[in-house]
Structure formats: C-alpha cells, structure tokens
Amino acid sequence: MGVRHVAVAPREGHADPSGARARRDVLLALASDPGVVRTAKVYTFSPALPEAEAEYLACVALCDAGTNEASVGPTRPPSGARSFLAIDKRPGVTDDEAQTLRTVLADAFERSRPGTRRVASRDVYWFEASHSRAVLERIARDVLGNPLVHVLTFGDVASYADPELPPEPGEASAVATIRLPEDDDGLVALSERRLLALDLAEMRAMAVYFGLPATRRAREAAGLPAEPTDGELECIAQTWSEHCQHKEFNARISFRDNESGRSFDIDSLFRTYIVAATRTVERELAAWGQDWLLKVFDDNAGVVRIDDERVFVWKVETHNSPSAVDPYGGAITGILGNNRDPLGTGRGGGRLLFNTDVLCFGPPDYDRPLLPGQLHPRRVFAGVRRGIEDGGNKSGIPTVNGSILFDDRFAGKPLVFCGTGSVAPASAGGRRWWEKEVSEGDRIFMVGGRVGKDGIHGATFSSLALGAEAPRSAVQIGSPYMQKLVADFLEDASARGLVKCATDNGAGGLSSSVGELARLSGGAEVELERVPLKYAGVAPWEIFVSESQERMTLVVAEEDAAAFAALAAAYDVEATDVGRFTSSGTLRATHSGSPVVHLDLDFLHRGTPRKHLEAEWAAPDVAEPEVPAGLDWTRVLRDLLGSYSLCSRAAVVRQFDHEIKGRTVVKPLMGRSGEGPQDAAVLRLDWETYRGVAVSNGICPRYGDIDPYAMSAAAFDEAVRQIVAVGGRLPRPGAEEPAFWSANDNFCLPNVVHDEASNPDGRTKLGKLVRMCEALFDMAVAYRVPLTSGKDSMKNDFRAGGRTISVPPTVLYSIAAGIPDVRRCVTADFQAAGDAIYVVGRTNDELGGSEFYRWLGALGRNVPRVAPDAARERYRRLSEAIAGGHVASCHDVSDGGLAVALFESAMGGEFGIDVDVGDVAPGERPHVALFSETASRFVVSVPPAEKGAFESVLGGEAVLVGRVIAEREMRLSMGACSLVAAELASLAEAWRNGLEAVL
C-alpha cells in the first residue's frame, strides 16, 4: 500500500489569499462575483509514495505553524464547497512545485538525486456557490486556466476526483523520411502542413539542394536516403525562419517615395542603415581615440567596455506571439530567454544587472467582440504583468525601467519587449571574454533543463501570423529557479576559464545553437541519444529542435571537460556532453548511431534565397483638428492624467522588484512622495567605485500614423534625452572619462510582404519600415550612439474569423550609457520651494499624434520632428549644467507634453508650482504650450543661487517659466489668464486610479 495523493490547503477558519485573489480575478474578468473561493494544492505520485514519506510531507515538510494543513489520501473538499475547478498541467509543461517536492523527499530520505517517481501538482478551486458547468468552464478557460497549457476539470463537488498520471509514452526513436513534392503547390502544402513557415522560393531552394549530385553522394556515404529526414526539414526550417534569418531586413528592396518622387534600391535594410550607422559612429569614436565599442551584432548581445576590468553586455528583444496565446508563460519565457542572451555572449556568464520591459496592449476596457482565439487585453495585461513579476523577482534581477502603452491595434498581438543588461569580466582564463572560440575536437555541453516536446516550432511559430489555432507545442513556461542555478554555475565556470564559448538554446533549440557555433570550427556532430529528456517518447528530430527552456550550449576544451562537469555537479546543475565540433563542413546529428541530420553548413546558413520586395511611401491624408475654444484646461489635464496612457504606473511597478542588489540609484518611483515617475534608471555597478549605468527606452507608435520617419526619430530622441535628463553625457571628443553608449533597436511590424489578395498594402507597410530605418541612421549618427544589437519581429498580425488585427509599425530604442559618478545624477522630482522652473528646448505647434489630440478624438498632422543637431548642442549644455551642480531636478517632456511633465515633477516632490507658460510658445494658443509633444525638451528646476550659472551655461536654450511653491497646488497661467488651477491632491487622485482598478 502507498499514498497516491497528498493535499495542502489553508486550514479552515484561516484566510485563503489565493482564493481571495482568484475571486477578484474572476470578478474583474467576468464582471460577476463567483462568491467565496477556497484553494488546495494536490500532489499526485506514481508509483504511490511509501506511507512514511507521505507522513513526513503531511506532518513536517508541508506543514507550518497552523495556517496550512496537509492531508494524505484522497482529497476531501472543504465544508461548504458546492462546485470545483481543477487545473492540471499538460504533460511536459514545467511543473516546478512537483520538482521541488521530489527534491524535498530526496533530502529527507537520503537520496542524492530525486528518483524516478513521478510527481504532478494540481490546483483546485472550491466554490461555495453551486456554479453551472457553463459558468465553471468560462472561469476555467477565460480566467484561471489556459487550455493550451492546462487540463481543466470542473463540475459539481460530488464529482471531484483526484487525478491519475497518464502512462509514460513509449520510446520514439524512429527517423522518418519526407518525400519532397515536385510541384510548387505540393511544396507549399508541405510547408504549411509541417508548420515550416517557408515560402515557395525557400522550399524550391531546399528541393534543389537535395537534388544536387554532390548532396546525393554525401548522403549515400553517410547512410542517409536521398530525400530529407524529418530532422533535416525541421532543422532547415528553424535555421531559415524569419526569427533567425531576419529575411525582410536582409532583403533587396525597391523603394519608391511618392511624395518626393525619388526611388532607389536598398541592398539590405540591416546593412544599409543599422550596420552603416554603427560603423560611421565607430569611425568617429576611433578618431577621438575612444575604444569602448567592443562587439556589435554578431553575438547574442552587444558588448561595450566599462573599464579595464569589466564589460557591459546587453540585449533587448520581443516575445509577442507566445504572450498573445499564453500571456504568463509567454512573458516569463521572454524574460528568462532574454536573460540568456547576455549569459550566452562571448565566453558566457557574467552577472545579470537589470531587466527592463516595454509593453504594448489593447486597452483594458476593450469592448469589441473577441475573435476566435483572441484573449481579452485585460487578461493579456494581467498575465504578462505576472510573468514579468515572476521572471524578474524570482531570478533576483531588478526590473528598473519600462513603459506601458495602450492602443486598440495591440489587442490582437501584444508587444512584449524584454531587455537585460549584465556586467562581465573583460578577460576570462586570460583571454578576452567577449570573443568566442571553437576548434575541432571541442566538446559540446548542454547545460540546465531537460528536453521535452514543449517549445517545438517556436521560431517558425513566431514567423507566422497568429490565428484561432495556436500550436500547443509552441507554448512553454520558464523556470526562474532552474535558470538561476545555471547562471550561478556559468558565472563561476566562465571566470575559471573552463568555457571557450557559450550560447543560449532559444529559438530552434540545439539545431540553432550548435548549428550557429559550428560555423566557427566548420562542423559539428551531436549524439541525440545523450541528451537528457524530461520523459520518454521524444522523437530524435524533436530533441534537435525543441526549445525547452533554461538550457545553454557551452563549448569546452576536451582537456577541461572533466573539471567542467565536476563544477556543474557542485552547483546542482545538469551538464551533459552531447557531441563535438568538427571541421567536416557539415552539421550532423545521430541517434544511437543512426543518422538523423547531415547537412552542408554552407547551404544551411547561406542557402536561404534572398527576398526581393517592393516598398512605397506616400504621406497619409491627415489634417489638424479644430481645437474648440473655451476648454476647461484643468479638466483636460485631469482627464489626461487619469487616462490609461498617462496615469501612474505605480500599481504595476511596485509588483516588480526594483531594489534587489541595493544599487538602484535612480528608480522608477522616487521623491519625497516615493511616487514620482523618473526617466532613465541608474544602477551603480559595485560598492567600491561610483561608476554606474543608465538605461532608458523610447517608443511612440502613434506618431507613425502620420510619419514613420518622425516616429522613429522621436523614439530615438526620447531614449537619448531620458539619459541626458539623469546626467548622462553623449559621446564627445576630449571627454575626461569617456563613457560607453549602447543602443538596441527592436522593430515590430505587421506583415510587410506584398500580396495582392492577402496583404494588398504590404508595399506601404514596408515603405514605413524604410522610413523608420532612415531615421535610425540619421539619429544614431547625429548623436554618435552606436546600435549594438537588436531584433525584428515581422508578422504581428492576428487573423481569425475573416478579420485581421495588425499592430501599428513600431520601433523601440533601448539605450544604456555609462555614468562615471552616480552621485552626480539628478532625478525628476522637484526638490525645494523657491527653486526656479525652466523649460529647456523650444516648443512648437506639434500635437500630431499627441495625447491631447487623442483626448479630442483626433490624430492631427503636425507630428513632432526632431532636429538632432540643435538637440545635441542643447544636450551638451544641459549635461554641463548638471555636471556643474547647477540643476536640482530634470524631467524629460514626452507623452502629454509640458503640463504632464510639470505635474509629475511636482507629484514626486510633493510641491506645488506657479508657472506662466506665456514664453513657452509665444503667439500660440494655450494647448500648444501645455500639451505639445515637441521633442528634445526638459523641465528643469534650479536653486535660486544657481540661476545665473545655469542660464549662462544654457544660453538661449532655457526659458524661465516660474517657481516651485510649498503649497501643493498646480497654478498654470498664460500672462494674466489662468489656465489650470487645482490642488495637487485632486489631480493625483485621478492619476493614481487609472490602472489600480483594472489590476
């Protein structure tokens, strides 16, 4: 006899916080109170657990001082329960609690490693109300569970039964051969059937390769059939995926500007604009004698120099498609995957320093009918928020900066940008840390999690439009705990010089990570039967392409393999030697000696046919709106401050740990009130020096509806000026201590490939992308800020029920910059009554795409346009004033314009303001001064004693507009005419409640 189930639940009479939270979530999502909810956790064991072990769990391990109680044997519903919902994880979905329980048993019963007994955890929700099956199903599918990752059981309480674990699948080692059809229709059908996401030209190129006499000879010699195996087809599809190949950014493009009449060809957007901008900046830096730019574009993250001992590494990327179908799993996997980019750069390791997240959702009160498969934006928001909380907090990485945007067009696919910065040693084992090294004979180690069927087709999945049916296998849930163990180990192993090269197992799994690294030595061989599996029944091709999380591929010299493996064991990390690098010119994989994959490396990496695309641009037909006379500006400001776009983010930000490591000098929320929003975040790097890094984000998709060039330029400028606002200084000749700057670009677009039937405006969308890239080049070169890494996500469309929801073309610029002395940084909150308030930078009638026009229900035409040369000079002066100690506070003016920036600075410091905006935009109507979103501007406060010095440094760039006052009031006037007069508290109430109510 043994015990098959152990349940843990809050003791009756004690609070049940999980139940209370579930009740609130249901109420918010379905606008109907489900009544009292109580929860339980049920653990199922197969084979059954010896009674002594079950007793240990119930009486010691799972029991605490009276708040919970554990029961052994069949689970009994609590008294008063009338109906239930049980949530089990689908086979292969990460179940950390079950894993931990196995560890707990191993600890207590003297086993060095958890045994083979399977354990699964289940969440049960007991309802006091007798809900119908229909209601329970809605709660299950739409609120508490997700059929993609969960098995949902519900019904009357009498029908409750504990789960049984399904039998383990049998071995699946067969390798299948796939016949390549000879006709085009057949090739396209094959691509669709197997979710390869390859187009006709690519399928043809593949067919040509397999038909070549040389290929046939090589395959025969390797014991493979002439037709491709399933593993080869999948390996090619992953390697050639949009996700891995950036096909649009590498395409040849014929561009026609219908405005100016100019037309020209572009030989790769990536090379023409992004690489070229960085090379231009690099040349200038070299001329100035600055050598901090170390590695750009050709690794998982960009690398710049902090000082002689350390380098800064960082990467920002998106995780949109997974977040659309499973918001929690998508976001947490996105963060952890992004963490592995710096960890998998150069020789690997280093220490993760911060996360930053930028999120674009449909509005929480979205009220259009949902398309099949579409999740409500509020649910996406809640799930992504929770994923970021767990992904960051449970990894011990502070989430220091970010942004949340709302627009109806993000209701199909949200945009989830995750960024991670790290600090690594400049040298490891006596060699440059950032340089990857692979030679013939080096061993391939897979480190971290095991491989299952989860995350198969992630790369190809994200290269397709989303529809009603998402492939279940593409969804996965990350384990921050597992990854933390790997990160701790890798930091040590790399520092000891045991790692020659590291990379992440992300999109495409082993096929991509080994396939990429094989280019350095000229070949690789993987023995798939050595790869540790989560469970039996994973086919060889699945082992090769699975994206199961928390795995790194590390290259270890043969003579170091034993020491490396021993160190991994000491960190409780599984590290397996799965093959070796060769110089054979081929990527090979075998399973128990049988060939699975045998592909020519050159073909694999360079055989993708280049796309030739057409693009055009014509300015949209837009006009400025009539701004009604007699508006109540106080009311307008209150409305804006309470809007989803501009309201306080504190309710979200406080659920993200931004303090851990104790070195966050400029945090997301600061000031006397502790709630003043800040611009860039600043982290100190250690306790011995005052060096730090500032990090910022710039994004403004609405401007792109008027002009994508202006949008891209404004986004770049926003990221730069946020860093200038805290005290960062742009690259310049003759700097005493030159500080690095490092930008990431992330483009998110709908499908830009023209198709007469399915995408008739594809050329225009691609034209927008071209204009965005032109602005990228112009801004990066003007500011001397190099792009060091980036990503593009090119299929952000949701198609279902005959409708398509496409994101607006969007670019996010994320910038990090070195700060020589964090003590000289300034924050955005006002510091003292009597300080003078200046607006730095001129204000134009530029409300196109502004929040004020959105309030009016209009778009407008006069989009903010950046003048980068004038802005650079202004930034130089402002930086000098901050460095000289003349500035008390500085806040970037962005969404919502001057009035909103003034409010935020006042709110942070708990001061009032008395400001006359008459000189801000002379000759313009009040709304221009209050709400124009002209770029490159700041609100600066200056102590009275510093006014003279400040003005002389700023020259004509600063306009004195008023002063900080002790009374907590917003007084804004234009000459004698009062515009806004309100208690800070009354505005703050609207501002604070914007998101609180929907979370």
Place this chain on the structure above:
Amino acid sequence: MSAIRALVLTGCGIHSEEETAAGYRLAGAEAHVVHIGRLLRGEIRVERFDVVHIPGGFSFGDDLGAGRALANRMRARRIPGGGTLLDGLGRVTADGGMVVGICNGFQVLVQLGLVPNVGGRGEPEASLVSNSSGRFEDRWVRLRANARSPFRLWDEDRPLEAPVRHGQGRLVFRDDAVRDEVVRRGLDLFSYCDAAGVPTVLYPANPNGSPRGVAALCDPAGGAFGMMPHPENHLSAFVHPDWPRRRREQGGGEEGDGVAVFRGVVRRVAERKGLGGTER
C-alpha cells in the same frame, strides 16, 4: 584582534548574497559567500563562523511555501560526518554566534522554529504568509526599534528606513500565547511605523498587514534574528528614494541606514563571544 567571520549562504535560489556580504564588510566583518552545496557535502562547516546569514531571494522558487523547501533541506539532509545544517546552526548560537535571516531567510528561520522559539523547543510557532494586499510589494518602509528587546540594532531616534520587497511577509502566530510572549519579552525587534514613528497595521506604512506592525523577530536568547525589510538594500545613502532632496537639505555621509544593522549584529556577536569589539 581578529574580525568577526560571517558566512553568507548562497545557492538554491538565494539572490542577495552579494549585497549581504557587502553589508558585513562595511560593518568590519569578514564575509564569506558559501554555496549551500559545500556545506551539505561537508566541505565547510558552519561552526567555523561567528555569524551564519541566510539572505533574501526565492529559495526553490518559493514552491511549497516561502522558505519551506530550504528549511526542509536544512532540517532533514544529513551531512557527511554527522548531523544536519540545523544542528550546525544550533551549535553556532550555543557558542555565542548568531544566525540571521532576511526576507526569504527570515521565512526559513520561522519555518525552522529558530524564531521566535518562545517555547525553547525549536518548533514552528509562527508563519509568514501572503500580504493582506495579495500582492508582491516593493516599497520603502520606516522601522521603529523596540526599546524593550533583548538587544538593539538601531540606536537613533528616527526610524530606520529600508525597502521591503516580498509577497509573503504577514506574520501569523500559532496562537495568542506565542504572540503575548513575543510582546512580553520584546522579541519583536522592529515594527513598521507611520510617519510619526508609531507602529501601525495600516497599509502602506505596514506593507503586509502584520499584526502590531511586527517586521522582525529574535529568539529569547538573542542568538537568532530575522526581519522582512532589507537593510542590505540601504547600504548607501544614494539608494534612498528621496536621496537628492535629503542630501541637499541635510547633507550627511554616504552611509545608508542598513549598515547599522550589520554593525549591530557584529557588535552583538563580539559581546556574546566576549571579543570585546571589532575592527572599524
């Protein structure tokens, strides 16, 4: 005179070892960051240290309850050469040393029954459960030191300031008798207090709803102590959320309030061990 030796535990999802070690160093102690695996394999013994500190983090991802799996490991896993880590901790405190836990480490100490331990039998007498708000909270709080405690880690008149960042920090005592004994003996070292310095149960000054605002506990002998807020996140004055204004108004040094807690631990261990002082 040799410096106090502090062992700062890491591994198993502990996150704050780096700043915790910095705290001890700033307080004049030697800090050794040691992976728990080395202790469990018997390579290093906790008894060689004057202070054993379990830092914050998410040990085992908080699966099964905050701090529970790590507590189980420390209580159940046999170390080659005899005993468990918990046995070793007992010897550390019996020898005049201290066992300290912050945030997740405090949760571990409570699970292990090391604090408040009013019964003296090392039984779990309290739990740290989900915040009343149902949310993880990152915010700065004010802490008032209890004048009647067995020892003090903060001597200034104003409250000590530090951030909390936790989802499960609400203290629940096993029964009223435990609570009364904790209060009677002043084992509640720190309490969340309002702007006036008065202990409070009101959110947000009290971020989790702990009764009487209790934020920290020690055992009656004063050998074990844990707290939810993070003194190691206030080692420098430049991480306080209002540092620019305060420095302009008050000037002052660069040290944050949190260093005092580490210094207090080091001083207390020196007293308990009769070492008579520490290097400054």
